[in-house]
Amino acid sequence: MNKEYSIDAYSERRAEREWMVHTQLVSRDITDETVINSMSLVPRHKFVREDKQDLAYYDTPLEIDSGQTISQPYMVALMAQALSLKASDRVLEIGTGSGYSAAILSRIALRVYTIERHQVLASLAEERFRKQGYKNIEVRVGDGTLGWQEKAPFDAILVTAGGPVIPDPLLDQLAVGGRLVIPVGERGEQSLLRLKKTMSGKLITENLGGVRFVPLIGMRGWDERIKNS
Numbered sequence: 001m002n003k004e005y006s007i008d009a010y011s012e013r014r015a016e017r018e019w020m021v022h023t024q025l026v027s028r029d030i031t032d033e034t035v036i037n038s039m040s041l042v043p044r045h046k047f048v049r050e051d052k053q054d055l056a057y058y059d060t061p062l063e064i065d066s067g068q069t070i071s072q073p074y075m076v077a078l079m080a081q082a083l084s085l086k087a088s089d090r091v092l093e094i095g096t097g098s099g100y101s102a103a104i105l106s107r108i109a110l111r112v113y114t115i116e117r118h119q120v121l122a123s124l125a126e127e128r129f130r131k132q133g134y135k136n137i138e139v140r141v142g143d144g145t146l147g148w149q150e151k152a153p154f155d156a157i158l159v160t161a162g163g164p165v166i167p168d169p170l171l172d173q174l175a176v177g178g179r180l181v182i183p184v185g186e187r188g189e190q191s192l193l194r195l196k197k198t199m200s201g202k203l204i205t206e207n208l209g210g211v212r213f214v215p216l217i218g219m220r221g222w223d224e225r226i227k228n229s
């Protein structure tokens with residue numbers, strides 16, 4: 001796969017990005033070199049509105065369009081690390097949002113398929129991928145709780161919104177040996193779960209700790225009619 005990116009976007013705000021990587025990731029528990037490398041390269045400021053760009057390398061989530069958020073850098077790194085990605089992996093992401101985490105994953109893995117329920121966010125993310133030279137990311141608008149059957153199975157699945165349960169279609173679309181990372185729990189607070197599908201098809205679940213994500217809305221998620229979606 002030819003991975004050529006915009007040099008301009010990379011050279012901008014490089015010192016701030018290095019500072020973010022050292023103070024927020026390496027000084028905590030992010031040790032996966034592929035994740036550290038990717039977080040050092042992807043220009044987070046290009047995934048937020050211009051008026052938020054000065055805040056892009058701080059240790060915080062930020063507002064994006066459609067009432068959604070781009071996750072805190074540490075959380076993106078933690079989830080990417082939990083996926084234990086290989087260069088040959090095909091990854092499904094639910095919740096494209098700004099496109100930032102898809103860009104991080106796409107520099108490590110072979111291909112990323114990402115689903116967003118808000119058309120405006122999907123279009124903005126696609127535009128960012130095009131401008132910055134990300135050619136191995138495919139975006140679709142829809143309900144990610146149903147997965148992306150035509151592209152399954154996936155070596156890794158990342159859900160970046162919190163649901164009440166683990167959607168069955170995602171478990172079905174996970175390859176043998178695959179990893180699924182998803183926040184599950186109440187609307188305001190969830191546990192970040194990592195599931196691994198063993199050779200025998202059995203699922204091994206680990207709890208990586210408490211997190212707070214925007215709600216996963218859909219057929220196998222929360223009801224859209226409840227406020228804060």
Ligand code: SAM
Nearest residue numbers: 068070095097098100101116117144216217218
């Ligand atoms: N990965 C994103 C980023 O890097 O900016 C963070 C996304 S934000 C925390 C979660 C996203 O999940 C929101 O954009 C929201 O619209 C989306 N979402 C919620 N439910 C969804 C569903 N069923 N299918 C697809 N996207 C969904």
